[in-house]
Amino acid sequence: MNNRNRLTIYILIGLALGIVAGYFVNANMAQPATFADNMSLVTTLFLRLIKMIIAPLVFSTLVVGIARMGDAREVGRIGIKALGWFVIASVISLTLGLVLVNLFRPGDAFHAANQLPAIGTASGIVTSGLTLKEFITHLVPTSIADGMAKNEILQIVIFSLFFGSAAAAVGERAKPLIDAIDGIAHIMLKVTGYVMNFAPYAVFAAVSGIVAKSGLGVLKTYGIFMGEFYFGIALLWLVLTFIGFLFLGPRVLRLLAELREPTLLAFSTASSEAAFPKTLEGLERFGVKNRIAAFVLPIGYSFNLDGSMMYCTFATVFIAQAYGIEMSLGSQITMMLVLMLTSKGMAGVPRASLVVIAATLAQFNIPEAGLLLLLGIDHFLDMARSATNVIGNGIATAVVAKWEGELTQPTHKDLATAALP
Template sequence: MTNRNRLTTYILVGLVLGIVVGYVANTNMADPAGFADKMSLVTTLFLRMIKMVIAPLVFSTLVVGIAKMGDAKEVGRIGVKALGWFIIASLISLTLGLILVNIFRPGDAMALSGHVPAATASSGITTTGFTLADFVNHLVPASIVDGMAKNEILQIVIFSIFFGTGAAAVGARAAPLVDAIDGVAHVMLKVTSYVMNFAPIAVFAAVASTIAKSGVGVIATYGLFMGEFYISMVLLWLLLILIGVVFVGPRILKLIAMLREPTILAFTCASSEAAYPKTLEGLERFGVKNRLAAFVLPIGYSFNLDGSMLYCTFASIFIAQAYGIELPLSTQLTMMLVLMLTSKGIAGVPRASLVVIAATLNQFHIPEAGLLLLLGIDHFLDMGRSATNVIGNGIATAVVAKWEGELGQPVAEEKDMSTATLR
């Protein structure tokens, strides 16, 4: 068994043990909420270690990749292709969520169950409206130090593009600096491998905390909604993989296999950010040149959250159904376009999907209190969203690499990526 397969096995073991311990704590402890809070500290520590790695990893790999491209036109061309794919993928995800929620109509069953909160109840979620000024202010960092301190991936990408392009333009005089940053990238990949050793413990703590606090009963109460949502996720996976086969060929299935570990990690930790380093590694093992993967993947983390897109339309219409509000097709299509825009303006916001949904509900006069239907199960839903985001961004990067002729042969499984050459 390779180290990679062993880690995956340990993560799954942590998941199962977390469910068992969480159930025991919820049913036998006098203060399961206190136990859950203590366990969540372990997960928080792990996620903070991941965030510690992401900013320098994104900066170093992206700068080296762009500097070695040496052509600003090439960077622009790849960026346009990536954004074009992201827009199409987001529209597909939003549309699929809209279609399936109208077919399944999970809100009708919730309305009959009598669990719908009063329309005047407070959800506790602060809404965030979308304006062009907010997006521009969020796009470009006033200071790269501030952007890195806050782990604003999009801002780090913008600065890295300028920095890498400048280094390429300077040429030989910048070579020592590029080599030094290349060394930083390899060090950060090695640090990532150290941090990932704690993943099984973090997964155990995250699942135990959630089950201890909410209990397995919450799954039974919302079982129909959760089941139909996960069916929708599976259908989105199949659709994205099918599109990937069209552009990349059958070998896209090998990519899905190589992304198994980061997908499981994102699912169990309910964080696609936690899976970023391993996703980057999986793409390079698949044959995507590091300079391209390091460029496309961070942008995807801000613009191509396919799982979150599907959830936004699915959950928004679900809440309307639960309150007996029938929205005409024209209104639903308008809502979809609004979600397309608002979701791009709040990258990096905590509980971003709920914030986007809250803002959308207000605009379409749907009771914001409906968010209370989601709060208790949001962690379980976020697990599916995060895993889907990893798959969506992996396929997107592979497709752009194929378009650019930057998709080579897969790298051997046993190869240590921390010692690989950034290409």
Template sequence: MEKKNRLTTYILVGLALGVLVGYLVNVSMATPASYADTMSLITTLFLRLIKMIIAPLVFSTLVVGIARMGDAGEVGRVGIKTLAWFFIASVMSLALGLILVNIFRPGDALVGQLPAHAAASGLATSSLTLKEFVTHLVPSSIVDGMAKNEILQIVVFSLFFGLGAAAIGKKAEPLIEAVDGVAHVMLKVTGYVMKFAPFAVFAAVSGTIAKSGLGVLQTYGVFMAEFYFGIVILWLLLIGAGFIFLGRRVLALITEVRGPTLLAFSTASSEAAFPKTLEGLERFGVRNRIAAFVLPIGYSFNLDGSMMYCTFAAVFIAQAYGIEMSLGQQMTMMAVLMLTSKGMAGVPRASLVVIAATLSQFNIPEAGLVLLLGIDHFLDMARSATNVIGNSIATAVVAKWEGELTTPAAPNKELAEAPLP
């Protein structure tokens, strides 16, 4: 069995054992919260190892990709195509959330569980204003941006650095080769870190179940079932859109990234899956310079699962408080979320923060988020997995448009010359 298949199997085993052990701890221990706290240390350690990789990996791969892409005109052309796909996917995701929440009306069933209007959700909302987004777009110091893992800031700096290296030409070649070496070293480090993934998955799931119990799934079972149904529809739409451009190869792509998708689902973290998603795209045949350019940008501009959740959850809270929103108000909310959701990847509990920032603009009590805090981890699992699928398809489609998608008979030359771990 291939290593990547073994890792997927181990992650599944960790997920199943996590549910079982978490349930047993919940029903047998007097203080299951202490077990959950202990398990959170393992999960935190793994996620910190992943975050340790992200900044140098995004910087090195993006710089090499842009420098090898050539002139600024080519970078601009690829960038426009990338953003065009992201815009279409964003509209589709946000609209699907609105349509489903109006059909199912899950908020009507939770009227009796409403928290007081003044209840605090514990979420800071000021970090997602338009002013804050724009000021955080360009780093005042790239060292600070890397230290905080601000993906959007790293992308902006890498764009300028890569364009500068491309403009210099031959004089920059030794530097680009060195940066390329950094990228391959970080991919090797990724291989080491991923060996801990099954343990992290077990810890995250067992800790959550131990603390909240299976009852949290039963209480909000209908809401979760409707949201997961929406996620399935979104997957079908994304795969259908990919099929238009990639044909049957889109199914091979989904197979190739099933490991990173499962990892994102299990850990509820899109970041955790970034390195392996990049590797999977290159194995699929996407040239490194396209994958290294499109994928990091997608982590800030193309979080399909998170965007669908934003409209679904915001209108759900309005329904729970008996607030009827007109079609015009919902369309305005969709436009607001289109802007405020960009760059959410660098914000802790990003989707909830975006929703909290949006609710106040429509006079919907922010306290309604308390309804979702108990199950947000399980919802975030689906959101994170969907983000991986959406960004993978987007990257492959852009590569197809650029003629940079190789066939199985003509493997990725860059990948073949420098085998990944």
């Protein structure tokens, strides 16, 4: 058994033990919230370790990849292909969420029960920074040090694009610096390996804490709603895999196998960021050249959050249904177009999907108090959409690599390693 499969098994064990421990604490302790708060310290520590890695890893891998491309036109071509795929995937995700919520109408049951938060009740979700003007000004960092300190992936990408392109233009004089930055990238990947050893403990803490605090009863109360959403997520996985099959052929199944560990990590911790380093490693094992993976994947974390986008349309219309508000087809299409813009750049924002939904509710005169219907189960929903974000970005990066002729065939050694139990 290789180290990757061993870590996957440990994460699964942590997930199972977390559910059992959380249920026991919820059923037997007088103050399970205290236990949940203590467990959150472990999860917070792990996520902070991950965030510690992301900025230097994104910067170093992206700069080296762009500098070694050597041609600004090539960077532009790859960027356009990536953004084209992201737009198509966004439309598919948003549309699927819209179709399913209208088909299942999960909000009707809540409307019939007439046990809704009073209109005007504060949700506690602060909406800001979602206008086009603020998005554009937020795009470019006033200081790269500030962007890195705040883990603003999009700002790091913008600076790295300029830095890498300039290094390519300088030529041989920049080669020693690029080699040094390449060394930093390899060091950060080694650091990633060290940090990932804590993943099973973080998974146990995250799952046990949320189950202890909310109890398994919350899953029963919202069972139908969650079942319908998870069905939608599964359908989205099938759609993305089918589209990936059209470009990658049967190799898409091997890609999914390489993404198994980061997907499980994102699901367990409800964080797409936690899976970023492992996703990058998995794509390179699959055969995606480093310069493509290091370029497309960070951009995808800002522009291609498929699971989060599907959730935005699904949850917004659900809240409207719960309050008996019928949205016309025109209003729903307009809402989808608004979400196409406001959902971009949400990576790294705490409870980003809820922030985007809150802003959308206000624009369409839907009670913001409806967000309270989702807060109790948002962690469980976030687990599914975080895992989907990993799958969506992994397939997108591999497809762009195939378009560019930068997807190598697996060696016999790679195939043997992938086949290990």
